[in-house]
Every structure is written in structure tokens, then in C-alpha cells.
Amino acid sequence: MRGSHARSYAGHDHSHAPGVDANNEWRVGLAALLTGAFMLAEVAGGIISGSLALLADAGHMLTDFASLALAWLGFRISRRPADWKRTYGFDRFQILVAFANGLALFAIAAWIVYEAIERLMSPHEVAGGILVVVAVLGLLVNIVAFWLLQGADRENLNIRGATIHVLGDLLGSVAALTAGAVILLIGWMPIDPLLSLLVAVIILRSGWKVVTAASHILLEGAPEELDTRAIGPDLIANVKGVEDVHHVHVWSITQARRMVTLHASICETEDSDRAVKAIKARLKERFGLNHATIEIERGVCADAGHEEAHA
Structure with a gap:
């Protein structure tokens, strides 16, 4: 059984979706270049205008x-192939990055709140005209970057984290544009920090979603939409010869790569190879689980002595 699974490892299609990953990669890379280039332009604008708001952004x-x-x-x-040390490959690195980006969003939101409170307590003059011009340019850059990421796999946590960062910049540009217009029209300086607080709340909420989703995968949690309690009863009811299902473990490498291992007790007359094929087919059809490792048993479970320790 173990030998057959080892042989099938090299031949399985694990649905890594290299085309999707390549699309994600170039879109994120181009968005990074756009953001980095405009960051330099914004530093120049902040220095020329004397605007702390632009330098902060x-x-x-x-x-x-x-x-x-x-x-x-x-x-x-993540495109690197699996090896004998990392048999699942490097896909999980995407989740680590998403988790790190989510934590960075917390830090960004906290920094914006701190700056906003400081500006409310100590208002300062801002060159509204330059602020509006740079904010418009920033808005255009962020719209392009956001559009690039919308064409990627939006269910991917790495893409979601990157999109939230860009969305935060986009909202920041809208806030800066609005603040600049208000400052030019009526000269009310507190509008800038007040709008920044709103942006911080939106970023914090989105960052929380990314962090919780990434940490769930890193903790080997079952996919949110899948009730693992239903797997055993479903297999017993729908796969011929299956009498009991236990030691069910379901987890994800990434959102797209879901794994399951389980023990299945079958009747004495049932062919084990046929049972494995039928169980795998049912898991794929009913639960969308493409990578399953099945241990077939007859009678007492081989791990019966360890059940209490792992209960």
C-alpha cells in the first residue's frame, strides 16, 4: 500500500495550476514595480510641497x-519542484507570505491611527494644490495596480493580501484627494487625519480576514467549507463494502491543494484495491478532495492502541 502510494506520488497531477501561478506572479510583480516607482515620485512631491501627509503616504x-x-x-x-526533504513542494510559502502581509497590514493601520491622532492634536499647514496633483497621480497608479491584481486568482491568499495593500493605497489616495480638495476650498486641515482613520479601519478589517485564513491553513485546519464529520457516514452509505471510517484528517497546503488521510474498515469479501478506488472517487466527487491517502483495514485498527492518546 505504502509502496503503491510512493510510486503514484511522482505521477499524480496535484493541480498546482502552473498557468494560474505564472499569471499571479507577473501581475503582482508589475504592481510592485508601479508602487515602488510612484513611491519615489511621492517622496519628491512631499519634499517640494513640505507636505507631511505625502511623505507619510x-x-x-x-x-x-x-x-x-x-x-x-x-x-x-512556490514554483520550485518538490524534493525528498519537502515532499509537498514550496506551495505553503505563499501562505507564509500572506500571513506576514496580513500582520504588516496591522502595523500599517496602527501607524496611520498614530499619525492621524498626532495631526488632530497638532494641526499643520499642507499645500493643498500639490497634494491634489500627487493624490490624482497616486489614484491612477493604484487603479492600474488594483486592476492588475483583479485579473489574478482572487481566491489565493497571497493575492488577497497583496490586493488589500493596494486597496489601502487606493483608498489612501482617495482620502488624500478629498482632503486636498477640502483644504483648497475651505482650508479645514483636520479632514486629512479624519479620513485617514477611516482608511485604517478598512485596512484593519481586511487584514484580519487574511491573517485568520492564513493561520487556519498554517495550523493544518480543515477547509472552512468542509465538515469533516460528514466524510465517514457518507463513505459508509455510498461505498460498497465500507463498514467503518476513522482517523480522518483533512488539511490544506494552499486553498487549492487539499489533502485527506483516513482509515477505512471493509468487509472480508471486499477487494481492497477496488475499495480504495471507490473511496477516492467518492471523496473527489462529494467533497472535492483530489489527494487522498487511504489505509484499508479488516477487523481491528492497527493503531487501536494509540487511539486514546490521540483522541
Whole structure:
């Protein structure tokens, strides 16, 4: 059984979707280049105008550039083939990057809140005209970057994390544009930090979703949409010869790569090879589980002595 599974490992199609990953990679890479290039332009605009708001946003974009570059690196590394030390390959690196990007969003939101409170307590003059011009350019750049990421796999956690960073920049540009217009029209300076607080709340909420989803995968949690309690009863009811199912473990390498291992007790007259094929077919059809490792048993479970320890 173990030998047959080892042989099938090299031949399985694990649905890594290399075309999708390559599409994700170049889109994130181009978004990173756009963000990095505009960050330099924003630093220049902030220095010329004396606008702390623009310099602060440039610092925000620096962290976003780093996050997008890290996301690109995640896709790049995940393309490396599996080896004897890493039999599942490097796909999980994408999840690590998504988790890190989610934590970075927390830091960015906290920094924006700190800056906003400081500006509310100590208002300062901002050159509204330059602020509006740079904000418009930033909005255009962020719209292009956001459009690029919308064409990628939006269910991918790495893409979701990168998209939230860009969305935060886009909202920041909208907030800066609105603030600049208000400052030009009526000269009310507190509008800038107040809108920044709103952006921080949106970023924090989105970052929380990415972190919780990534940590669930890193902790080997079962896919959210799958009730593992239903697997055993379903196989007993729908696969001929299956009398009991136990030691069911379901987890994900990435959202697209879901794994399951289980023990199946079959009747004495049932052919084990046929049972394995039937169980795998049912798992794929009913639960969308393409990679299954099945241990066939007759009578007492081989791990019966360890059941209490692992209960």
C-alpha cells in the first residue's frame, strides 16, 4: 500500500495550476514595480510641497512595495519542484507570505491611527494644490495596480493580501484627494487625519480576514467549507463494502491543494484495491478532495492502541 502510494506520488497531477501561478506572479510583480516607482515620485512631491501627509503616504507605499515584492517572491519560490526533504513542494510559502502581509497590514493601520491622532492634536499647514496633483497621480497608479491584481486568482491568499495593500493605497489616495480638495476650498486641515482613520479601519478589517485564513491553513485546519464529520457516514452509505471510517484528517497546503488521510474498515469479501478506488472517487466527487491517502483495514485498527492518546 505504502509502496503503491510512493510510486503514484511522482505521477499524480496535484493541480498546482502552473498557468494560474505564472499569471499571479507577473501581475503582482508589475504592481510592485508601479508602487515602488510612484513611491519615489511621492517622496519628491512631499519634499517640494513640505507636505507631511505625502511623505507619510510614501512611507506607507514603501511597506506596500515590500509586501508586493514579498508576494511576488512567494509565487516565484512556490514554483520550485518538490524534493525528498519537502515532499509537498514550496506551495505553503505563499501562505507564509500572506500571513506576514496580513500582520504588516496591522502595523500599517496602527501607524496611520498614530499619525492621524498626532495631526488632530497638532494641526499643520499642507499645500493643498500639490497634494491634489500627487493624490490624482497616486489614484491612477493604484487603479492600474488594483486592476492588475483583479485579473489574478482572487481566491489565493497571497493575492488577497497583496490586493488589500493596494486597496489601502487606493483608498489612501482617495482620502488624500478629498482632503486636498477640502483644504483648497475651505482650508479645514483636520479632514486629512479624519479620513485617514477611516482608511485604517478598512485596512484593519481586511487584514484580519487574511491573517485568520492564513493561520487556519498554517495550523493544518480543515477547509472552512468542509465538515469533516460528514466524510465517514457518507463513505459508509455510498461505498460498497465500507463498514467503518476513522482517523480522518483533512488539511490544506494552499486553498487549492487539499489533502485527506483516513482509515477505512471493509468487509472480508471486499477487494481492497477496488475499495480504495471507490473511496477516492467518492471523496473527489462529494467533497472535492483530489489527494487522498487511504489505509484499508479488516477487523481491528492497527493503531487501536494509540487511539486514546490521540483522541
